[in-house]
Amino acid sequence: MEPLKEMFNAAYYHLLAAQLKSLVPTLNKKHFVDEACRDLDKRSLNERLRYTSLVLHRFIPGSFGEQLKTLYPLAKKMPSGYTALVYPDFVAQFGLQDPKRSLPALKYFTVFGSSEFAIRFFLKEDLDATLKVMESWSKDKDPHVRRLASEGSRPRLPWSFKLDAVLKNPALTATILENLKSDAELYVRKSVANHLNDLSKDHREYMLSIISKWDVDDPHTGWIMKHAARTLVKKGDQAALKVLRFDTSPAAEIRDFKLSANVRLGEKLEFSFRIQSLKKTSQRLVIDYCIHYVRENERKSAKVFKLKNIDLQGNEGRELARAQTIKDFSTRTHHAGKHLLELLVNGRVLASKAFLLEK
Secondary structure (H helix, E strand, O other): OOOHHHHOOHHHHHHHHHHHHHHOOOOOHHHHHHHHOOOHHHOOHHHHHHHHHHHHHHHOOOOHHHHHHHHHHHHHHOOOOHHHHHHHHHHHHHOOOOHHHHHHHHHHHOOOOOOOOOHHHHHHHOHHHHHHHHHHHOOOOOHHHHHHHHHHOOOOOOOOOOOHHHHHOHHHHHHHHHHOOOOOOHHHHHHHHHHHHHHHHHOHHHHHHHHOOOOOOOHHHHHHHHHHOHHHHHOOOHHHHHHOOOOOOOOEEEEEEEEOOEEEOOOEEEEEEEEEEOOOOOEEEEEEEEEEEEOHHHOEEEEEEEEEEEEEOOOOEEEEEEEEEOOOEOOEOOOOEEEEEEEEEOOEEEEEEEEEEEO
């Protein structure tokens, strides 16, 4: 698989130079490409992104405001996606002291990629004023802009720095979350749920107090609530289970649990079981499974995976199965040895079996 950083390759810079030339007739395309590609192999993905911003600043004439007038049409001419993050990055690097121009620019550019990383520099510079603008974005007609309001203000956004002010006072983003609690767009709801999940790691009671006031029966709001509380539910948090109307004292047992005894790296780990109700009335259950991975020096680390949420009727039994490919990722390297798989029902371990991973 080609590394992600190759999105910023020579072909991209030739295209960028050609499109920029149509907007800046005096541009020396060869000089631009040569400069953009200088030491390209030595730069990581994010280094290429940042360096592209610097090169654009060097070659686009005029003040920051005049440069924006070039970047607006340039964004329309170039492909959308990750490479389009260069425009909001440009704004964050060179327009931090000009929020009246920069914040509308971030709103504009987020449609082509995302301004979620760039907006955080403005939150760090002037939290109150920036949040006020983002609150208005949370009511915008464009879902990309609404998502920016939630995603950009997440306290623990991956690949970015933490927002210490929000970590200290999570109520700062309450209005944004309230405005988006029943958003019709899944793209936006995922962001709201991730924002709330961030809060649950530092302010569990506060996060639960928010979603406990929401309507779990609303299809949009309920979706957000369930995904927002996923970390707490995986831990069997009784308060979270109660808010989501899962049974806090499930009466069920695991039967006919079958698991691959041996699996090689790259193969599928397969398991199946029957969950049997032990009560006469229905119960709402969240069923997960946890794999305890072998690490170096025979240590183990656990990861919980979602399996299924079910409404199990009185005395009902239901067959469930899953197959998961065991392969290495950039974030996880597997080691040979004896692993453990646990079945969790509403956060409680009801059954476990071991399997041997061979490499």
